[in-house]
Amino acid sequence: MATYYQEASHTFSEYLLVPGLTEEQNIPQNVSLKTPLVKFRKGEEPSISLNIPMVSAVMQSVSGDRLAIALAKEGGISFIFGSQPIADQAAMVARVKNYKAGYVPSDSNVTPDTTIAEMLELLDKTGHSTMAVTEDGTANGKLLGMITSRDYRIGHVSLDAKVKEFMTPREKLIVGRSTDNLSTCNDLIWEHKLNTLPLVDENDHLAYLVFRKDYESHKAHPNELLDHEKRFMVGAGINTRDYEERVPALLNAGVDILVIDSSDGYTCWQAKTIHWIREHYGDSVKIGAGNVVDPDGFNYLADAGADFIKIGIGGGSICITRETKGIGRGQATAVQEVAKARDAYFEKTGTYIPICSDGGIVYDYHIILALAMGADFVMLGRYFSRFEEAPGEKLMINGSYVKEYWGEGSNRARNWGRYDLGQGRKLSFEEGVDSYVPYAGFLHDNVLMTTSKIKSTMCNCGALDIPELQRKARLTLVSATSIVEGGAHDVMVKHKDTSFNK
Ligand SMILES: NC(=O)C1=CN([C@@H]2O[C@H](COP(=O)(O)OP(=O)(O)OC[C@H]3O[C@@H](n4cnc5c(N)ncnc54)[C@H](O)[C@@H]3O)[C@@H](O)[C@H]2O)C=CC1
Numbered sequence: 001m002a003t004y005y006q007e008a009s010h011t012f013s014e015y016l017l018v019p020g021l022t023e024e025q026n027i028p029q030n031v032s033l034k035t036p037l038v039k040f041r042k043g044e045e046p047s048i049s050l051n052i053p054m055v056s057a058v059m060q061s062v063s064g065d066r067l068a069i070a071l072a073k074e075g076g077i078s079f080i081f082g083s084q085p086i087a088d089q090a091a092m093v094a095r096v097k098n099y100k101a102g103y104v105p106s107d108s109n110v111t112p113d114t115t116i117a118e119m120l121e122l123l124d125k126t127g128h129s130t131m132a133v134t135e136d137g138t139a140n141g142k143l144l145g146m147i148t149s150r151d152y153r154i155g156h157v158s159l160d161a162k163v164k165e166f167m168t169p170r171e172k173l174i175v176g177r178s179t180d181n182l183s184t185c186n187d188l189i190w191e192h193k194l195n196t197l198p199l200v201d202e203n204d205h206l207a208y209l210v211f212r213k214d215y216e217s218h219k220a221h222p223n224e225l226l227d228h229e230k231r232f233m234v235g236a237g238i239n240t241r242d243y244e245e246r247v248p249a250l251l252n253a254g255v256d257i258l259v260i261d262s263s264d265g266y267t268c269w270q271a272k273t274i275h276w277i278r279e280h281y282g283d284s285v286k287i288g289a290g291n292v293v294d295p296d297g298f299n300y301l302a303d304a305g306a307d308f309i310k311i312g313i314g315g316g317s318i319c320i321t322r323e324t325k326g327i328g329r330g331q332a333t334a335v336q337e338v339a340k341a342r343d344a345y346f347e348k349t350g351t352y353i354p355i356c357s358d359g360g361i362v363y364d365y366h367i368i369l370a371l372a373m374g375a376d377f378v379m380l381g382r383y384f385s386r387f388e389e390a391p392g393e394k395l396m397i398n399g400s401y402v403k404e405y406w407g408e409g410s411n412r413a414r415n416w417g418r419y420d421l422g423q424g425r426k427l428s429f430e431e432g433v434d435s436y437v438p439y440a441g442f443l444h445d446n447v448l449m450t451t452s453k454i455k456s457t458m459c460n461c462g463a464l465d466i467p468e469l470q471r472k473a474r475l476t477l478v479s480a481t482s483i484v485e486g487g488a489h490d491v492m493v494k495h496k497d498t499s500f501n502k
Pocket residue numbers: 058239240241261262263264267269291312313314315316319321358359407408409431432
């Protein structure tokens with residue numbers, strides 16, 4: 001006989017948090033939203049943590065390189081969509097990794113004997129007029145000087161002249177140490193009125209350049225998610241078919257973490273994919289898996305070796321999976337059940353596997369509910385698709401700006417050809433829709449608003465960080481009429497509330 005669950009499965013909107021005791025220290029400035037991205041042993045630190053508990057969905061209309069950079073600046077991570085040719089996806093990853101985040105490896109380097117003609121050719125290629133002069137002409141050679149467009153006057157210098165005749169020599173340069181933090185660099189930049197500060201190591205070899213204008217952008221983003229080379233972190237989605245080609249290409253492009261992107265993660269295909277990665281790369285390559293909605297699915301992927309596990313079938317705003325295939329579970333219940341399994345797994349094995357609630361976040365407060373129920377972070381599609389940096393087209397419809405947002409299971413997304421891979425399968429039915437969402441401006445402003453709401457609610461619950469919230473949270477189911485009570489009611493609203501974030 002089939003198994004029947006006795007409880008109905010619930011959605012986020014059916015819950016509210018009951019405040020806990022708020023004390024002196026419970027102010028938003030003291031709240032940390034840092035959260036683990038990959039599994040770790042009890043008492044140890046995860047090798048990757050997020051600075052805010054938000055990641056962007058593995059979707060064509062959400063996670064391109066532009067959004068990935070904007071989100072990494074805020075402390076989250078994007079998973080670049082996998083529904084595109086391998087080379088295109090790897091190129092997107094590489095664009096994020098090569099983006100400047102304060103410290104820049106110098107990409108325009110010459111030697112003292114380089115001619116002005118050769119230097120101009122390089123300028124043409126890179127577009128960068130500030131060049132390092134090193135002994136061997138490489139980005140990490142011994143620093144001998146700097147040359148910028150202010151040092152020579154085109155038309156007035158011989159093209160055969162050498163760089164050494166015009167450069168500012170090393171002894172006249174102000175330099176920083178490669179170990180200096182950005183604020184020390186910025187002090188030097190201001191003190192000496194510099195545009196560029198070279199950083200050298202103990203042997204006077206060039207390490208990085210720090211530019212005045214980059215520092216200003218960096219200062220506005222204290223939560224930036226950076227790798228050990230100070231590059232933005234980025235993830236990428238893979239599938240369970242072409243991973244033998246896709247994974248090496250993504251790693252080569254510098255990807256920090258992978259996730260297997262599927263509606264249903266409780267499959268032998270996912271276990272095989274993870275095993276292949278462990279066999280070829282050991283634990284050095286981090287990979288999330290999913291989606292699951294119950295303890296069985298969680299335990300299967302945990303045993304297979306997943307670094308994090310994603311929860312959610314059919315709850316996404318563009319999803320029609322529940323309608324077309326009859327599979328899924330209310331997202332709140334799914335998170336609660338999987339969180340229980342994760343805690344039991346931790347208890348049993350000493351390994352903590354972060355879980356991600358994917359899909360169905362409609363209001364900002366749904367994020368805090370997901371976290372309170374045990375999720376370590378959330379994945380959002382619709383939320384990010386509304387922003388300037390999202391890949392969808394921005395259009396004017398009936399006097400309002402909208403962005404395009406389409407599901408990965410829609411014909412539009414599937415047309416790139418994945419569904420013809422291997423077995424020559426053809427698409428038989430759609431599992432997602434193509435839609436518009438109201439345009440919402442820039443990612444930075446929206447994420448700032450969302451995270452400040454999360455922090456504020458955490459103060460109501462007396463929690464200074466996410467684990468404390470998870471320990472202390474008290475959640476209540478709400479009746480249908482109390483949901484009406486929770487909105488503006490029995491008044492004529494003058495202006496539509498834009499902070500509502502829907
Ligand atoms: N979270 C959600 O509720 C949903 C998400 N989506 C999104 O749509 C996209 C497509 O999802 P899916 O259709 O689940 O893609 P999928 O590629 O995981 O699965 C498609 C079909 O191929 C089969 N399959 C997978 N690997 C195989 C292999 N190596 N050999 C033979 N058969 C194999 C699967 O069992 C399934 O029947 C993803 O981006 C996913 O995130 C779609 C529907 C619902």
